Amino acid sequence: MGRVRVAGFSVSLDGFGAGPEQSLENPLGKRGPELHRWWVGTKTFRSMFGQAGGTQGVDDDYGRRSMEGFGAFILGRNMFGPVRGEWPDESWRGWWGDNPPYHAPTFILTHHPRAPIAMQGGTTFHFVTDGIDAALERARAAAGDLDVKIGGGVSTVRQYLQGGLLDELHLAVSPVMLGRGEALFEGLDLPALGYRVTETAPSELATHILLSR
Amino acid sequence: MGRVRVAGFSVSLDGFGAGPEQSLENPLGKRGPELHRWWVGTKTFRSMFGQAGGTQGVDDDYGRRSMEGFGAFILGRNMFGPVRGEWPDESWRGWWGDNPPYHAPTFILTHHPRAPIAMQGGTTFHFVTDGIDAALERARAAAGDLDVKIGGGVSTVRQYLQGGLLDELHLAVSPVMLGRGEALFEGLDLPALGYRVTETAPSELATHILLSR
Numbered sequence: 001m002g003r004v005r006v007a008g009f010s011v012s013l014d015g016f017g018a019g020p021e022q023s024l025e026n027p028l029g030k031r032g033p034e035l036h037r038w039w040v041g042t043k044t045f046r047s048m049f050g051q052a053g054g055t056q057g058v059d060d061d062y063g064r065r066s067m068e069g070f071g072a073f074i075l076g077r078n079m080f081g082p083v084r085g086e087w088p089d090e091s092w093r094g095w096w097g098d099n100p101p102y103h104a105p106t107f108i109l110t111h112h113p114r115a116p117i118a119m120q121g122g123t124t125f126h127f128v129t130d131g132i133d134a135a136l137e138r139a140r141a142a143a144g145d146l147d148v149k150i151g152g153g154v155s156t157v158r159q160y161l162q163g164g165l166l167d168e169l170h171l172a173v174s175p176v177m178l179g180r181g182e183a184l185f186e187g188l189d190l191p192a193l194g195y196r197v198t199e200t201a202p203s204e205l206a207t208h209i210l211l212s213r
Numbered sequence: 214m215g216r217v218r219v220a221g222f223s224v225s226l227d228g229f230g231a232g233p234e235q236s237l238e239n240p241l242g243k244r245g246p247e248l249h250r251w252w253v254g255t256k257t258f259r260s261m262f263g264q265a266g267g268t269q270g271v272d273d274d275y276g277r278r279s280m281e282g283f284g285a286f287i288l289g290r291n292m293f294g295p296v297r298g299e300w301p302d303e304s305w306r307g308w309w310g311d312n313p314p315y316h317a318p319t320f321i322l323t324h325h326p327r328a329p330i331a332m333q334g335g336t337t338f339h340f341v342t343d344g345i346d347a348a349l350e351r352a353r354a355a356a357g358d359l360d361v362k363i364g365g366g367v368s369t370v371r372q373y374l375q376g377g378l379l380d381e382l383h384l385a386v387s388p389v390m391l392g393r394g395e396a397l398f399e400g401l402d403l404p405a406l407g408y409r410v411t412e413t414a415p416s417e418l419a420t421h422i423l424l425s426r
Contacts (some may be wrong), residue, residue, distance in 0.1 A: 013384075013386060013398075013410075013422060014228060014398040014401075014403065015227060015228050015398065119411055128389065152249065166338075166404065171226075171291060171354070173226060173420070175410055175413035175420060175422055176410060177403045177408065177409075177410055177424065178404065179401075179403050179404040179406075180402055181403035181407050185227040185228065186224075186399070188227075188392075189392035189393055190227065190390045190392050191392040192389065192392050192393075193388055193392075195390065196390075197226075197388055197389060197390055200388035200417070202415030202416065202417065202420060207386070207415060209226060209388055209418045211390065
């Protein structure tokens with residue numbers, strides 16, 4: 001059976017996984033994009049958008065690993081879009097256009113039911129209303145021998161951590177102080193939850209940390 | 214006039230500047246020493262104890278900078294020792310033996326008065342009972358054109374940050390998850406307090422960050 005992993009998850013020096021005041025204009029929150037500088041310049045990232053060039057090395061290696069080997073994804077609803085409460089209609093289909101970067105079944109945690117959406121490129125969005133355990137069960141079944149990626153956001157990652165359901169986290173700690181935002185670690189005792197730092201690799205743009213148990 | 218700086222201050226990935234359960238046996242708290250691995254192997258650190266050898270490079274450069282240019286120091290009382298409440302007698306003279314590593318006037322924040330202690334090597338411990346502003350005023354006067362170093366611990370650094378009294382912080386973010394301990398950033402919005410990241414340099418053992426305003 002595959003593992004359950006968080007990968008390529010960026011956090012600020014002061015522990016925020018997204019900036020404050022997320023909105024349609026600022027899907028990562030204010031100053032959120034600063035967390036992802038290590039990633040957007042890499043060869044792997046650029047190739048996802050059909051662009052040549054980009055950096056190779058530590059950031060690209062971890063970026064590529066954060067995209068490989070997954071057979072299903074789980075996302076919190078706020079990762080999927082800015083809509084809150086009941087779905088007013090079927091028009092919102094994610095931030096990513098017609099061909100989202102998942103290319104696999106992708107389970108969206110929500111309190112509000114909605115029919116699945118088959119996108120181009122193999123991504124199908126399924127809306128799961130019966131909680132994180134049910135979503136993981138469905139994702140594992142869909143992934144088969146491949147891993148399940150918990151794609152975020154912060155609240156979703158925290159719930160899977162607290163539930164003891166994650167095998168591994170790759171964090172990219174960016175040299176940025178946000179001051180406000182969504183705190184990833186607050187009130188969580190990761191060593192007590194069984195996690196140890198098993199790999200670290202610095203680059204100029206982030207320090208990559210692997211937590212495993 | 215000199216500046217007011219924090220330098221060589223180690224924090225964990227999850228934002229703790231010291232481990233939990235500080236005691237005579239664990240002055241840095243449990244697992245606290247793991248925060249300082251970047252420092253104890255350096256040439257600068259070793260030379261402070263008359264030892265040859267040690268690493269050179271990023272960690273040593275920042276370590277040396279964190280020791281240079283200071284004409285006075287301010288420490289919280291728990292940095293000075295494990296004694297709490299009234300001083301039972303004059304026997305506790307700090308963690309550092311007869312020749313402490315300060316070599317300059319060093320002001321200890323406490324609620325309990327005590328006569329100054331002149332140590333070997335130029336360090337004199339002064340006990341300040343009228344607050345952080347008074348301590349800074351005395352330290353500035355003692356330092357002259359040199360800088361004042363806020364030596365810690367976490368609570369003392371937070372108080373000077375919140376008071377808008379620090380010009381610069383050098384943090385060494387160590388690739389360690391503590392889970393519990395003394396949180397440096399919690400509830401502090403450093404960008405709102407005027408701080409920006411002005412320098413970053415990674416090593417295998419820490420990511421060095423300079424915050425200035």
